[in-house]
Amino acid sequence: MTTDSPVLVLGSASPARLETLRRAGVEPVVVVSGVDESQVADLAPAALAGALARLKALAVVDRAEVPPGALVLGCDSVLELDGQAFGKPADPAEAAARWRTMRGRSGVLHSGHSLHDTASGASAEATVSTTVHFAEVSDREIADYVATGEPLHVAGAFTIDGFGGAFITRIEGDHHNVVGLSLPRLRELVAELGHSWTGLWSPAR
Numbered sequence: 001m002t003t004d005s006p007v008l009v010l011g012s013a014s015p016a017r018l019e020t021l022r023r024a025g026v027e028p029v030v031v032v033s034g035v036d037e038s039q040v041a042d043l044a045p046a047a048l049a050g051a052l053a054r055l056k057a058l059a060v061v062d063r064a065e066v067p068p069g070a071l072v073l074g075c076d077s078v079l080e081l082d083g084q085a086f087g088k089p090a091d092p093a094e095a096a097a098r099w100r101t102m103r104g105r106s107g108v109l110h111s112g113h114s115l116h117d118t119a120s121g122a123s124a125e126a127t128v129s130t131t132v133h134f135a136e137v138s139d140r141e142i143a144d145y146v147a148t149g150e151p152l153h154v155a156g157a158f159t160i161d162g163f164g165g166a167f168i169t170r171i172e173g174d175h176h177n178v179v180g181l182s183l184p185r186l187r188e189l190v191a192e193l194g195h196s197w198t199g200l201w202s203p204a205r
Contacts, residue, residue, distance in 0.1 A: 005199040006119070007070040011060035016161060017075060017181045024183050025201035031066060033059040033074065037087065045078050045085035046110045050127040052076035053112030061116050069119040071195065077180045079156030081107040087155045095151040096142050104136040109156060111177050115189040124192040128182040130173030137167050155180070
């Protein structure tokens with residue numbers, strides 16, 4: 001186990017992932033990958049989440065904004081429903097249609113994590129899956145929710161840490177994963193690369 005405290009670089013524009021890390025004591029450097037997600041297709045939902053996470057991490061690793069020796073994290077989430085993968089809806093109409101399909105049912109939220117150590121060149125990856133049970137929401141509730149704009153910016157057209165939280169009745173698995181980043185699994189990936197999770201805590205710097 002190394003004793004250094006590398007900087008964590010988050011290769012994601014997601015404010016929810018950033019806030020999750022901050023609440024866990026980690027203040028990452030944010031470098032948005034800018035990856036075109038449409039270039040990856042024809043994969044099962046879990047595999048798609050993992051492939052996109054890897055693509056986003058690799059798009060950031062060599063960027064000038066990445067501090068020397070940093071750990072670079074790429075993440076991506078997709079919702080699996082009826083065997084299909086759903087990312088962010090294209091527009092309000094698609095978000096509303098998605099919710100009419102999801103209500104009263106359950107789906108699986110897959111979040112891929114790809115962590116790269118720029119000092120050693122090593123990497124560690126995992127995809128974490130959490131089952132999400134949706135409430136039997138009304139058409140009015142769907143319309144009001146879509147009008148907030150929230151579902152247009154997130155995989156599966158819902159969040160658990162915002163307006164959408166009231167429409168989720170139960171989850172099975174890691175609730176952080178539903179936000180898009182599994183803290184317990186990330187801690188294990190950091191350890192796989194020879195670093196200490198607590199060494200990433202901001203007060204330790």
